[in-house]
Amino acid sequence: MSSLAGSRHPVDVSLSVSEFPDWLSPIFVRDLRQGLRARFFVWGFLVLQSIAMLAALVEWAVMDLLGTSGIGPLFSGAFAGITSIVFGLLLPLSLFDALQPELGRGRNVELLLTSQLSRWQIVRGKLLVASTLSTLLLTSLLPYFLIRYFLGGVELTTLFGTMFSLLFSNMAMNAIIIGASAFSSYVWRLFIILLLVLFYNFSSGSYAIRSAIMGGSPANAALDLAGRGLITALCIILSLQLGRSKLKLDSNSIDPPTTALIFIFMFLTLLIHTLALSLGGTTVSLVTLAILIALALLIDRSPRLKNDLKTERDRPLF
Numbered sequence: 663m664s665s666l667a668g669s670r671h672p673v674d675v676s677l678s679v680s681e682f683p684d685w686l687s688p689i690f691v692r693d694l695r696q697g698l699r700a701r702f703f704v705w706g707f708l709v710l711q712s713i714a715m716l717a718a719l720v721e722w723a724v725m726d727l728l729g730t731s732g733i734g735p736l737f738s739g740a741f742a743g744i745t746s747i748v749f750g751l752l753l754p755l756s757l758f759d760a761l762q763p764e765l766g767r768g769r770n771v772e773l774l775l776t777s778q779l780s781r782w783q784i785v786r787g788k789l790l791v792a793s794t795l796s797t798l799l800l801t802s803l804l805p806y807f808l809i810r811y812f813l814g815g816v817e818l819t820t821l822f823g824t825m826f827s828l829l830f831s832n833m834a835m836n837a838i839i840i841g842a843s844a845f846s847s848y849v850w851r852l853f854i855i856l857l858l859v860l861f862y863n864f865s866s867g868s869y870a871i872r873s874a875i876m877g878g879s880p881a882n883a884a885l886d887l888a889g890r891g892l893i894t895a896l897c898i899i900l901s902l903q904l905g906r907s908k909l910k911l912d913s914n915s916i917d918p919p920t921t922a923l924i925f926i927f928m929f930l931t932l933l934i935h936t937l938a939l940s941l942g943g944t945t946v947s948l949v950t951l952a953i954l955i956a957l958a959l960l961i962d963r964s965p966r967l968k969n970d971l972k973t974e975r976d977r978p979l980f
Contacts, residue, residue: 689779689787697795702756710748710799714806717741742824745803749828753796754835758851760788760843761905781909785840785902792836793829800828830894834862834901841901844908854904861928862897866890868939885944892951893935899958900928907961924961 697703764784807821842854869889876882907920931954939947 689784690790693788693791694794697791703795703799706748706753707799707802710745710803713741713744714803718806718809741806745828746831749796749800749832750835753799753832754792754839757788757792757836757839758843760792760840761785761908762843762846765844765846765908781906782902784909785905788840789833789837789898789902792840793833796832796836797829800825800832830890834894834897835859837898837901838862841904844905857925857928858897858901861932862893865893865897865932865935868936869893869944872939872944882944885948888948889939889944889951892948892955896931896951896955896958899955900924900931900961903958903961920961927958927961 804825807825811818811821838855838858841858842851845851845854866889869886873882873886903924904921907924934954935947935950938950942950
């Protein structure tokens, strides 16, 4: 007995008990823990898996056993519509109050900012959590997409294109609703969501229209994908800047100059991007989008709080 007890290795009490590395943002870790245990995520996962299994069984039964291909693709098209609604609308709508815990009663933003977290880290952490949860759900549907490929109903390029399209649209909608959630009024939130959705759909849809006019060559398809990716990045940045502009330490949470600047920049982006795409072509529009993204990152560039605290500390008392 004593020899067995003496052979045990000592326990290192300094080991971390967290399953997340220390370099991750505390906002990301906190919200990811809450999101994984949320009832909405658990039930969404179960419902999606059930629908995917049903769709796979129906397609296999109709196309293999009955020897017809009429109902199977029709049901798979319905499943594609359901996944578009889930990833493009229902999951992002769960973020409708994402920034209210930081800005509402108790104002957690004051505690977070005084802990040397930047405003950009707060809104970015919430977006990363929402996109991570959506990616987990989308990855869980990969077996169903592969079953459709083995049944011969669709090509792999189409399958992965559909998955990336769902992921891009989900990230954009997550950012849009996170940015709008900083406004206390429900009417303002819905109005801003509508504006940003119109901005995103009109900008990304212009590449689909041009691709249909110019033809579906591999080069045009690659440029079209790059353009939609840059539009998604620009929409994400502008949406998060809206929420970021509201995270202030002062008592007045309304920041009209920054909010107005973001809206003006958004409308100028529509005009400049449309002119660049129609007059200069896809390559010119991609360069224009890259410049606009760099400019969008400069909006609301306030100094970090630790620099302000250092200035206050070095300031003489008398």
